[in-house]
Each structure stands twice: as structure tokens, then as C-alpha cells.
Amino acid sequence: MFNINNPEVKFALDAVRQAAKLVQTVQTETAENALTKGDKSPVTVADFASQALVSHMLMQRFPDAVLVGEEASDALKEEGAEHLLEQVTGYAARFIPDAKPDTVCEWIDRGAADPAKRFWTLDPIDGTKGFIRGDQYAVALALVEDGDVKIGVLGCPNLTDGYISEPGGAGTLMIAVRGEGTWLTSMADADNNDWKRIQASPRANPTEARLMRSFESGHTDVSKIDEISSALGTEAEPVRMDSQAKYAVLAVGAGEVILRLLSPKMPNYQEKIWDQAAGAIVLEEAGGRISDLSGKPLDFSVGRKLVNNRGVLATNGLLHDAALKALKDVGA
Numbered sequence: 001m002f003n004i005n006n007p008e009v010k011f012a013l014d015a016v017r018q019a020a021k022l023v024q025t026v027q028t029e030t031a032e033n034a035l036t037k038g039d040k041s042p043v044t045v046a047d048f049a050s051q052a053l054v055s056h057m058l059m060q061r062f063p064d065a066v067l068v069g070e071e072a073s074d075a076l077k078e079e080g081a082e083h084l085l086e087q088v089t090g091y092a093a094r095f096i097p098d099a100k101p102d103t104v105c106e107w108i109d110r111g112a113a114d115p116a117k118r119f120w121t122l123d124p125i126d127g128t129k130g131f132i133r134g135d136q137y138a139v140a141l142a143l144v145e146d147g148d149v150k151i152g153v154l155g156c157p158n159l160t161d162g163y164i165s166e167p168g169g170a171g172t173l174m175i176a177v178r179g180e181g182t183w184l185t186s187m188a189d190a191d192n193n194d195w196k197r198i199q200a201s202p203r204a205n206p207t208e209a210r211l212m213r214s215f216e217s218g219h220t221d222v223s224k225i226d227e228i229s230s231a232l233g234t235e236a237e238p239v240r241m242d243s244q245a246k247y248a249v250l251a252v253g254a255g256e257v258i259l260r261l262l263s264p265k266m267p268n269y270q271e272k273i274w275d276q277a278a279g280a281i282v283l284e285e286a287g288g289r290i291s292d293l294s295g296k297p298l299d300f301s302v303g304r305k306l307v308n309n310r311g312v313l314a315t316n317g318l319l320h321d322a323a324l325k326a327l328k329d330v331g332a
Contacts, residue, residue, distance in 0.1 A: 002180040004193060009177060011061045012141055012153045017173060017187060018057065018095060019050040019139045020155030023125055024171075026091055027134065027157075043128060045084065047071055048108055049091040050124035050139060055107040056096055058120060066119035068304060069111020070274050076105060115273070115303060118145045123274040127243025130215065134158075134167055138244040142277035147301025152176045152278035156245045157187060162198060163254035165241065174198075174248050176285035182251050200288040200316040201253040206232045206326075209256040209319050212246040213238040224261050224332050231326035232257075232319075247279030247314065251286035256319050260312035261293070261332055270305040271298075271312060279314070289317040293332060295324050 003009060026046035051071045058065050076085040085101050092107075093099040111122060120143055127137035139155040153175045156162075160169040162184050171187035183195040203209065211229055229238075239246075239255050249255045262269055280290045280298055291297055292309035299308040311332075315323055 001195065001197075002175065002177040002183060004195075006177075007061070008143060008151060009175070011057065012143065012151050013173070013175060015054045015057045016139050016141050016153040016155040019054050019124065019141075020157050020171065020173075020187060022046065022053055022091055022095055023050050023131070023137070023139060024157040025094070027131060030087075043071065043075070044125065044131065045087045045091060046131065047124045047128065048073070048076060048088040048104075051111055051122060052088065052092045052099070052104045052107040053095050054122050054124065054141065055110045056092075056099075059107070059110065066113045066116045067111045068113055068115050068119050068121040068273065069108070070123050070272065071108055072112055073105035073108040076108075115144065115300075118143075120144075121274045121277050121300075123244070123272075123278075126275060127245065130242030130245075133215075135215070136165060136242045136245045138248070140244045140274065140278035142274075142281065144273075144277060144300050147299060148178070149277050149281040149300060150178045152281035154244055154248055154278055154282055155187065156243075156248055159245050159248060160186070162252035163249045172248060174251065174282055176251075176281040178281065178285070180285070182282050182286040184248075184252065198252045198286050200251060200283065200286045201256050202318070203256055203316065204318040206319060206322045207235045209234040209323075210236045210254075211238045212249060212255045212258045213240045214246075215240055215242055224330065225259055227330040228259065228323075228326045228332060231329045232322060244275070244279040247283050250288055250314060250316060251282050253286075253316070256316045257323055258312070258314040259323075262311055270307055271309065272305055273300050273303075276306065276312060283314055287317055288315060289320045290314040291320070291324075293327055 123140040131137035143151040157171040158167040160166040176182040293311040
């Protein structure tokens, strides 16, 4: 069992659980208040409120800690965004009674820091489009030290038992601590210490490999994934799911391969660290393996982006070399 009394472990679990509750509340009440960021991906009231909450909790527990988050409050300060800021503040105030518009913006912007020797990285909602559809998304938080992910927590409110898509169900809370395994409980049972250790799939035959496929195709190359699937020889039906919830599914053994190829529309795209850090350790501590498309380990030591990596390949470990060969064979 991982050390549940470790202060940083307790913080990470508390923060993700509370943020997931907040996000879940927003989803049930209003998932349609989305605006468009400069990169054309939707961001919601829940994104901002989730980051504000986690940032505030981190400041209370560890005042000197560095937070590298996805969001910035600029969009909330624009002319005409007053109602949006009011909504964000209202949801934050349900968890932090003294929340005010200016302090909420300050909390959000604490996440604008650059990575340090030791820092936390947060994706307040990974899979925003899935969130807006009422489908899969995750709150993802990780602690990184000297470029190595030490703690990762995923909160997946619409995922039951780590792999069953069930909007409105029990939800999944998953934690990995370096050297101490990956563990799962339902969001409702987190206070009861009812944790179950999980393990990646034992499938070693490429024909049985279940590929995790996103509903959204913006950050990948769908036709190339089809080629890789053929080169791998897989005959299993793919599993479609958004967000780092896919890493939870791999960690629990209900899938074998995740591919993040470069989209032809964005050939120079670089992965953000908050999109991968928590999912990476969750998978690795369950016995899986993650690398870039060339087989290089993900490098979390060089800033807010994975500038030394190209795309992402995540597997149950046993199929990693076969997947790398398939990538090479099709020139991905």
C-alpha cells in the first residue's frame, strides 16, 4: 500500500477529489458556457474554477510550492467576460467561501509559473470536449522532481472501476506513487481507504491489442493510426475515449496501446507536460511503459512542453517494442 499519510499524497488526493467534485457540479448544471481560447480548444467555467481551487489548496498546504497549470485568467479579464468571471467565482466560492473575482484570478495565475527543480503540474480538465459532451474527462495532477514524476493522481468522474464509461456513476480516483504502485478507488470511497492495486494488461500478442482511440482527432493523425493498427496486426475492436482517462483504462488492464501522433495540421505540435505527467506515472507504476514515438522517455525537465519528445506511445509494456516497430514500418 502507498503511504496515504504522506502530506503530499494527502494533498494530491484531496485536491483532485475536490476539483473533480467541482467540475462534476458544473457539468451537471451547465456544460455549455464555453469560450474559445487562442488555440481553438474550448475552455469552460469548470477549467478556471478547478485550477483556482487546486491552486488555493496548494497555497494553503505548501505556500512555497510551484504550480505549472494549463489556464491563465486573461480571458476572464476581457471586456464582456464579467459574467463568466462571476460564474467561475461562484463555483469556486462553494469550496472556498471567501473567493472573490480578484483572488480567483490570482489563484488561477499562480499556475503560470515555469517548472522548477520540484513542481506540481495540473490539467484542471483534460478532455474539455468530452466534458462538454457529457462524456469522459479527467482532473490530472502530478508532482515532478528533477524531471521525474513522483506522484500522479487522476480524477475521472464519469469512469467506473477505472474502465467503464458511466456518466453519473461512482467515478474513479487513481493514484500512483513512484515505487509504490498504482491504486484505484471510487470517488465516493476515497475517505474509506478502500484502495485496490491495479496492473496493466498481460496481453502480449499484437493481434489482441486494444488501441485507445480518441473521439477528437485534432491532435493526432487518424489515417496513420489505421496504418499502424494494420502493421501491428491488431484484430481487436478499438476503445474510444477522451482525455487521460485512457491512461486509467490502460493501467487497469482494459486496453493495451495509446498513440499520440502528430497531426498533419500541426506537424510541429509539442505535448504539454500537464497532458501527460499524471497519466505517465499511473501507467508506469501499473507495469506499463510510455515513451515518445521514437522510444525516448518523456522528458519533463525542460519547461512547460515536452520539447525533447515527438508524440507519445503508451502501452501495457509487453507490446511496446512491437508498437515501436509498427511505427517505424509505417514511417510515423
